[in-house]
Amino acid sequence: AAAAGFDQAALIKPVTKANLIFIPKVVHPWYDVVEQGVKFAIAEYKKEGIEVTYTWDAPPTADIDQQNRRIETDIGRNPDGLAVSCLDPATNTQLLKEALKNKVNLITFDTFCDAAFPFVGHRKDEEDGRTAANYLGAKLGGKGSVGLLVGSLTAPNHVARVKGFKDELAKKYPGIKIAFEQPDNDNLEQAVSMAESGLQATPDLGGIYGANASAPIGAARAVIAAKRVGKTLVVGAGDIPETYQLIEDGVISAITAQRQWEIGYWAVRYLVSAKQNHTIPMDHATGGFLMTKETLAK
Amino acid sequence: MSETKVQKFRSRIGRFEAIGIIAALAVMCTVLALASENFASSYNLAVVLRQASFVGIIALGQTLVLLIGGIDLSVGAAAGLSAIIGGMLLVHLGVDPWLVIPLTCLFGFALGTINGVLVAYARLNPFIVTLAAWEMFAGTTLVITGGSPIRPLGTEFQQFGLGTPFGIPVPVLVFAVIALVLAFVLNRTTFGRNIYAIGGNRQAAVLVGIPVKRVEMLVFGLSGSLAALAGILYASRMDSAQPSVGEGWLMPSITAAIIGGVSLRGGQGTVTGTVTGALLMAVLANGIVLLDISSYWQRVIVGAVVLLAILIDLIRRRR
Amino acid sequence: MSETKVQKFRSRIGRFEAIGIIAALAVMCTVLALASENFASSYNLAVVLRQASFVGIIALGQTLVLLIGGIDLSVGAAAGLSAIIGGMLLVHLGVDPWLVIPLTCLFGFALGTINGVLVAYARLNPFIVTLAAWEMFAGTTLVITGGSPIRPLGTEFQQFGLGTPFGIPVPVLVFAVIALVLAFVLNRTTFGRNIYAIGGNRQAAVLVGIPVKRVEMLVFGLSGSLAALAGILYASRMDSAQPSVGEGWLMPSITAAIIGGVSLRGGQGTVTGTVTGALLMAVLANGIVLLDISSYWQRVIVGAVVLLAILIDLIRRRR
Amino acid sequence: MRSAFEVRDLSKSFGHVHAVRGVSLRVEAGEVVAVIGENGAGKSSLMSVICGRLTPTSGEIRIDGAPVHFASPSDAQCAGIAIAPQEINLAAELTVLENVMLGRQVARRGVIDWRATEAEARRHIAALDPTIDPKARAGAITVAQQQLVQIARATATGARLLIFDEPTAALTERETERLFAFIRRFRQEGGLVLYISHRLDEILALADRITVLRDGRHVGDLDPRTTNKDAMIRAMAGRDVEELNLRAVIPSAATDEVVLEVRGLSRSAEFADVSFDLHRGEILGIGGLIGAGRTETVRCLFGDTSRQAGTVKLFGREVAFAGPADAIAAGLVYLPEERRRDGLFPDLSVAENIVLPSLAKFTSRFGIRWLDAFGAAERYVNSIPVKVHSSHQLISELSGGNQQKCILARWMMSKCRILMLDEPTRGIDVNAKWEIQKLLRQLARDGISVIYISSELHEIIDVCDRVMLMHEGRVRAIVPTEGATQESLLGLAMN
Ligand SMILES: Nc1ncnc2c1ncn2[C@@H]1O[C@H](COP(=O)(O)OP(=O)(O)OP(=O)(O)O)[C@@H](O)[C@H]1O
């Protein structure tokens, strides 16, 4: 009888106010879309009578030590929720464990860090790589050569995408040769100059895969300069406004894009829910999609 | 007769210091031409030269600053901020493309002059002043743009980055012209010689009546305007003014100068040296891709080649 | 009586140069304590001090190098490589945690000594030598690790980064001990005074029979071993040896030293100054987060504060 | 017989330049050997080899008969050899005390005993000049004091053989006497001394033996008891040299026109109430002891420092210069006393060092006409004359005296109207000194006015028309040099 009398709804704590801190990897337009999702969720809560405030604590430069300093400092401010996009999971993990120890509601977003923390984001980097490989392989008819701009050698999401791309290519399109594989470090200038040089090394290059947001743009610029638009296909990961234009112009063929608006929205939802003592999923895959000229037209 | 003239000329321009590094560059080009058939293609050479130009233009400004015994850490950020301002002039205010370039340079000059005033008149440490300027310029860029590029800049404007009159890319032409002008200024004008004098012995320069502070201010201004020029040319080449564009240009600009024989203590260095240094670094980056050297080994190779290059220079000097 | 003793001490250690920057730090701390209740919390102070320690330890090594008129661009890469080596000793070879720290430092010393030999004996430009070393160390790290971190390092090893004997984090203690030892070395040993002599006037130092080359080599070695120490402590604190961890430490290490009054031309600077500089930069970074300053404005603010800090120093000097 | 110290057939060349050619030399215990020679004769190069700074091209050095090889100055110091070099070479940011004890602080296992070190330093400084503050920054003391600190640094090594390379060039009588007292004491205790100077009186007073170098060669020895100045000059130059009474040969051209009128000029702790007139075509000497404030006075006139009181009229118009550039634009130039710190551009060539301030004159639309500029510089190089291999070599490769001549030429060729020279003949050999003084008198005859600061009163008497004597920052007297003697002037200054 006692069991029947237990109302599980009583486990939910009423919440009227919550202050959240978001720590993305860096100041970048990509995260602006995430922030829009955050704002939308907050507006929804406002209608429910819950006052949510948030701090967008983006490091101005992508520097591991700088981001770690922020995480440490923000833990000390005892926020109601802390959302972190891990620049470097290896070192971030330790600090996030400390956040849990300090009873801070925590969620990781955008880049998967460790199974110990709830995560909302795409988490399908390797699959993205495979998708790109399939797209490019089919377009090239299974022959020719492609170049890779692999981003940063120490960034796990870049590494995973490249791995997926290479594995899939080897499996499904053994006829396609990898002409070059260069680390552009997610830096536009380096991406441009590496793609330019790569186009010289293999003048009949069939395609370029860029494993980060800067790489496809840089590759596209090099392809334009070499007057090989349509002959050297550019496929990449990570969409920012500049990418759309280049897709529209037909320079970039396809991009594996994410629904980052969702990431921001759900991060807020989960953090506030966690404060309300709701259970939240450990892994919410927000999914991605292949963006081409056709999808963009819709 | 002509022997002595050459000798005279050499000694006049402060001995032919760049010869060692030119040799290193020549060796490298020969090796690459043998190892990769594509290296010597005219298109590839144009690519390498254009890549060298952006950093090269900035490195020339940096050279001036290093010559007076200073350092300019703000060049990259100044390039980024100026490119953004240039892009805004073009896109938001509809300024004529031909006017945008000089206006951007003027803006860069103003940025540099701020550094110059603080270094020359307030006598603050150039390292710290330009470090602070770096942060402030880069910060201002972020504030203005929120991190998004300004684009598209339009096909008319793209000619400055992509055009190839006489088959030579515009940035390469600009780089060459600036190098020639600066070589003339440094070797054949009092302003240029005053720069060497200040770097060699500032106190003595004051006592022989050189307007030291004015020269110092101007040099920082020039460094700023050359940074701005590189920034806006790059924006034109990319058809977008990128907030982060200059970020990676600081270290290469100093490296190109120093590899070319410019002394961090001031008073020593040549335009030829810096130009060679910039070319060497660009050829190295190009060669690494052409030979498709493993990503993991690249940095080791770059370090080793840089070391080798100055060792060649050393052997020359020891003889 | 005690007056003159203080005076004696001051004049002996080359005047009390750091006072201006200490004042700037004090002002900043006061402002922050008033503006944010979190700043003065013991948790936050421990965080700030620990954050200052890693860069601070490296900055002390950098200070030594700057004092002899050199510069060490390889510190960050040396920290990364050494941390990886330390992590491998611990995880793959099962070396005792207490032994790993000294072995890592020894390895860092060896790395630094390579720089030292090239600078002191081959008389190559320290900027280029350490630039090349930077690339080569960072490249070697990539080659060894393939880009992935080494972890976990185990709870026993974590005590070096996370332990708080007497309530003070271990890295802070280490930083303090090193600062004290170096202050002693620089002021009270012949080796220390020789460092100042070499930086002040290398030619004179040679002439009076100071073993200049040996001192130079040793200084680079020390810089390498301090970098290694910071790297392995950071690894311990984060429970993972990360290939790119030291990347962001180079500029802050130089900035801390120079803001603390170390001259890029050598011969001038104190341990107190560098320690204060490191603290100032750490407090600034902390304050910016605590005060919720917009990400877009942060760099502008950092630049402005750095400029203000040296202006305070200037006012003191002008008086 | 075995000599305590001996150099045999020593040569040293720098590329094509043979600085020292087969010189042999010996010094016995308790002996002061003077080495004399014109500028660029190879004196400093020889000493650099002996003290281990340079490695000889050929030849050997023997101590007590045993051959020695020095790879570095520290080797030479271990063998008991120390040098007070010609050029000031201190760590400017360190204290005097530290500079004196550089590399030899009193220490146990590397830990310095500062009290003992300080006591030791004080002892060595006091032996030369008790007025120097050991705690002062080495860069902040006067040039003369810096030179003394450098000498103290050499004496502090406890060496057996001390080398003095033009130790008195920046010193006045008083310090010179103290230095000599020290050297004599050192000699009595069995020390060995190699002594270089262009002041021949000093050498006659001090040396036990004189070795003469010419063009890097050892051209003979003189006995100071039997020789005289004329013979020494003849030996150095290798020809007869006639001494002129300059003021008689080129008579005063001073007019009544006052070009520079100074009234009540003051700067606290430097000089006070300095007033004088400078006439067109006049050479006005300024004499006094070290610390008289002469340098400070002219630097203030030059606009390098600001005045706290007083007025300055240039060509009848009151002026206030914001900096040296203004003064130079107004036709007033200044030759600093410390050439290395204030005058030389070490990375530039000889010719460029000379023409640098005059470059505007050689600039056309197509830039600097270097051939003309260098031609003009070369004329001065030849007329002074400066001993150079080529006027395009680096000035830092010249001998000290020749560097000084270049800096003098720099201002002589600039078309200035008032020349302020601070110790212009510092380190210049006797012959060249006459050449320069002749040039100066000719310039004065052409209507240029000169202020001539010198610590050697006889020099002032030789060239100047009038002399202003300063002591402790104040003007003591302004008198004509006609009929004056060193003693009479010194008396005026001290009273
Ligand atoms: N580093 C060098 N490179 C080339 N030539 C040099 C160098 N050092 C000295 N010389 C030359 O060697 C010669 C002798 O110079 P040294 O300094 O020994 O003369 P000195 O007798 O000391 O003259 P002074 O009286 O002017 O000091 C000069 O002709 C000088 O130009």
Ligand SMILES: Nc1ncnc2c1ncn2[C@@H]1O[C@H](COP(=O)(O)OP(=O)(O)OP(=O)(O)O)[C@@H](O)[C@H]1O
């Ligand atoms: N009246 C004074 N009271 C106190 N200090 C003085 C006075 N006059 C001069 N001094 C000090 O003596 C020094 C004078 O400089 P300096 O020795 O260069 O003068 P000088 O006459 O040019 O001598 P020299 O050129 O022979 O070295 C200054 O450092 C100044 O502080």
Ligand SMILES: [Mg+2]
């Ligand atoms: Mg000499």
Ligand SMILES: [Mg+2]
């Ligand atoms: Mg004087």
